[in-house]
Amino acid sequence: MSDAQTAFFPGESDKAPVLMLHGTGGDETDLLPIASFLAPDSPKLGIRGRIHENGANRYFKHTDDGGFDLDNLSTETDWLLSTIVTESAKHGIDPKQLLVLGFSNGANVAAYAWLHKKAPFKTAILLHLMMLDPQASAANLNGVATFLTHGDVDPIVSSANFTGLRRQLTDAGAAVEAYTGHQSHQLTRAELSAAKTWLDKTGRLVLSH
Numbered sequence: 001m002s003d004a005q006t007a008f009f010p011g012e013s014d015k016a017p018v019l020m021l022h023g024t025g026g027d028e029t030d031l032l033p034i035a036s037f038l039a040p041d042s043p044k045l046g047i048r049g050r051i052h053e054n055g056a057n058r059y060f061k062h063t064d065d066g067g068f069d070l071d072n073l074s075t076e077t078d079w080l081l082s083t084i085v086t087e088s089a090k091h092g093i094d095p096k097q098l099l100v101l102g103f104s105n106g107a108n109v110a111a112y113a114w115l116h117k118k119a120p121f122k123t124a125i126l127l128h129l130m131m132l133d134p135q136a137s138a139a140n141l142n143g144v145a146t147f148l149t150h151g152d153v154d155p156i157v158s159s160a161n162f163t164g165l166r167r168q169l170t171d172a173g174a175a176v177e178a179y180t181g182h183q184s185h186q187l188t189r190a191e192l193s194a195a196k197t198w199l200d201k202t203g204r205l206v207l208s209h
């Protein structure tokens with residue numbers, strides 16, 4: 001019995017399904033407008049993080065001193081990956097074809113899953129993410145394509161942290177395109193348009209069966 005809170009919105013079967021991973025305090029549906037902008041015809045699946053901190057949903061815990069609880073991050077990432085497999089099967093989705101759309105906390109867990117676990121998905125748009133674990137990654141991310149965004153005045157994510165994460169992904173073999181805007185931790189129309197341009201350019205939205 002799964003304890004996951006999920007939402008599924010059907011779409012065309014020849015379009016890559018979108019997996020929506022929310023930011024802190026979000027839920028399984030709140031990225032739907034952005035997913036619909038980026039991939040209007042795709043099926044969309046949202047999975048809610050099962051951690052609650054101060055009433056906010058998240059994908060992993062902080063430590064008492066405000067750092068990241070790396071043990072919990074590992075456990076919760078395993079839970080998320082197994083939930084992705086179960087929910088994909090339920091909706092006839094191949095998890096390898098998922099296009100992950102993550103914001104902040106949800107983007108962080110997706111990048112961590114690529115670098116430190118075995119994540120099935122190959123494409124992701126990760127908005128305002130950060131490096132959680134600076135440990136070198138042994139992952140082989142050949143075939144992975146990702147679009148990352150960052151705000152150069154973001155008080156949560158330093159430029160050094162973002163550059164470090166970008167390097168981890170590139171060193172592991174991922175094809176990375178990064179967008180930096182003069183902005184904080186919030187989304188802008190310009191970055192979402194850039195994400196859409198990137199996605200269309202990859203050709204990964206249309207599935208070849």
Ligand code: MLT
Pocket residue numbers: 023024104105106108156
């Ligand atoms: C995190 O906790 O993952 C980051 O600080 C971003 C966020 O606030 O969600």
